Amino acid sequence: MGIANEFAMRKLKNSELERLSVADFKTAEKTPIIIILDNIRSLNNVGSVFRTSDAFLIEKIYLCGITATPPHKDIHKTALGSTDTVAWEYVENTIDLIEKLKGENIQICAIEQAENATMLNDFLPKPETKHAFIFGNEVKGVAQEVVTASDIIIEIPQFGTKHSLNISVSCGVVIWDVFSKLLDS
Numbered sequence: 188m189g190i191a192n193e194f195a196m197r198k199l200k201n202s203e204l205e206r207l208s209v210a211d212f213k214t215a216e217k218t219p220i221i222i223i224l225d226n227i228r229s230l231n232n233v234g235s236v237f238r239t240s241d242a243f244l245i246e247k248i249y250l251c252g253i254t255a256t257p258p259h260k261d262i263h264k265t266a267l268g269s270t271d272t273v274a275w276e277y278v279e280n281t282i283d284l285i286e287k288l289k290g291e292n293i294q295i296c297a298i299e300q301a302e303n304a305t306m307l308n309d310f311l312p313k314p315e316t317k318h319a320f321i322f323g324n325e326v327k328g329v330a331q332e333v334v335t336a337s338d339i340i341i342e343i344p345q346f347g348t349k350h351s352l353n354i355s356v357s358c359g360v361v362i363w364d365v366f367s368k369l370l371d372s
Contacts, residue, residue, distance in 0.1 A: 212272040217246040218366055221293065221319040225281045225333060226252035227354060228325055234265030235355035236322075241269035243366045246317070248275040249284055281321070285336045288319050297321045297337040298361055299329040300350070304342035312365050314372055320361055322354050 207215060222240055227233055233255055240248055250256050256277045257263070257270035278284040285295050294316050312318055321337065323329030328351075334340060343352060343360055352360070 209268075209272055212241070212244075215244055218244045218369065219317040220245050220362065220365060221247050221249065221288070221317065222358065222362075223249045223251060223281065223284065223319055223321040224254045224354075225321055225329060226324040226327075227254045227322070229354070230255050230259055230261035231265045232325070232353065232355045234262040234267075234270075236358045237262070237266040237269040237273055237275075239355070239359045239362055240273045243362050245273060245362065248273055249319075250275060250277045251279065251281040251284060281330070281333050282336055285319075285321075285333070289338075291317075293317045293319050294339065295319050295321065295337045297323075297329045297334050297340050298343065298357055299323065299334055299340055300342050301334055301340045304340040307341050307343050307361065307364055310339075310341050310365075310368075312368055312372070318365065320358075320365075322358050325354055 220243075222236060222245055224233060224236060227236075227250075233250070237248065237257075239245075254277075255262060257266070257275070262270060288295060294313060296310075296318055298320055320341075321329055321333060323333070329337075341361070343357060345352070
């Protein structure tokens with residue numbers, strides 16, 4: 188017979204989602220997370236990271252090295268306007284950025300598979316601390332010099348036959364995990 192009417196679900200219309208306006212987003216309290224994209228080749232990945240960062244009120248995105256910057260049609264295609272809401276800045280050298288952020292007492296977290304890495308499920312964000320998460324190149328990952336300069340290396344546990352995730356997927360997983368932990372703290 189199907190589901191009883193009392194349990195029926197109706198998909199919400201965009202107008203019912205009560206999303207922030209661009210002006211409200213800019214003044215809203217941000218999640219104390221910074222994203223660093225280091226030498227990302229795919230403009231679609233860059234756009235996807237902007238969109239995810241908008242969804243979770245991420246404070247800022249730094250675009251480093253060869254990572255493309257807005258405005259660009261291929262970034263816009265996946266960002267869907269989030270390049271207008273999420274604060275971003277281009278910094279050519281990731282190591283220089285890390286040194287600057289460390290000087291501001293921001294914990295630098297590289298997302299990579301490395302010896303002595305902390306598994307994401309075991310990572311607990313420090314209360315009252317801002318964290319910067321570095322995501323590396325689609326082929327080479329986070330550069331060794333960037334890994335070495337980081338305060339902590341975080342690895343996303345994986346259990347299948349592949350040894351990596353797409354960078355925009357990795358970013359979404361990390362943002363959601365840390366956002367959830369911050370909400371619970």
